[in-house]
Amino acid sequence: MSTGYLWIKSFHIIGVVCWFAALFYLPRLFIYHTGTPDQAGQDRFKVMEAKLYRVIMRPSMIISLVFGIWMLILGWSAFASSGWLWLKLAGVAVLLGYHHYCARIVRRLAADQNPHSEKFYRVFNEVPALLLILIVILVVVKPF
Numbered sequence: 001m002s003t004g005y006l007w008i009k010s011f012h013i014i015g016v017v018c019w020f021a022a023l024f025y026l027p028r029l030f031i032y033h034t035g036t037p038d039q040a041g042q043d044r045f046k047v048m049e050a051k052l053y054r055v056i057m058r059p060s061m062i063i064s065l066v067f068g069i070w071m072l073i074l075g076w077s078a079f080a081s082s083g084w085l086w087l088k089l090a091g092v093a094v095l096l097g098y099h100h101y102c103a104r105i106v107r108r109l110a111a112d113q114n115p116h117s118e119k120f121y122r123v124f125n126e127v128p129a130l131l132l133i134l135i136v137i138l139v140v141v142k143p144f
């Protein structure tokens with residue numbers, strides 16, 4: 001692997017780590033937000049959710065995507081026939097759907113329209129962990 005490729009991969013991993021920090025914490029905020037009865041407390045969560053989404057989650061998703069797609073283009077001839085990569089990309093598609101659904105919840109909460117229960121958010125919060133396990137095993141072990 002060339003040094004240039006390894007630089008791209010480093011920034012890809014940096015983006016992914018930051019993206020997951022937000023993917024783990026934003027749904028936690030939804031849990032606490034839902035359990036907060038007073039308006040002042042809820043308004044504080046709205047600011048935290050909006051900032052976490054805009055300052056960390058969306059930019060790091062874009063960084064992961066840009067550097068990931070860059071590697072895909074550079075190594076396409078080898079990647080096209082790799083089963084693990086296609087399954088990884090399917091996992092990434094689910095993760096992007098999850099990301100956008102989180103953005104939608106942020107907007108609904110900002111308008112005081114909470115679409116879900118605290119119990120829902122507790123289960124919802126586990127989804128990124130499962131995708132992380134799947135994707136990391138796929139890219140490191142490359143089982144097929």
Ligand code: HEM
Pocket residue numbers: 009012013016064065067068069071072075092095131132135136139140
């Ligand atoms: C956003 C869309 C993504 C694309 C297009 C993408 C694409 C890629 C590509 C092409 C590689 C290089 C693989 C190789 O050289 O063998 C790679 C490496 C890697 N990706 Fe992604 N990826 C994406 C998202 C993710 C996500 C969400 C995670 C974590 C859950 C992740 C974790 C990794 C890791 C850890 C590596 C380094 C593997 C290694 O060489 O040891 N990627 N990615």
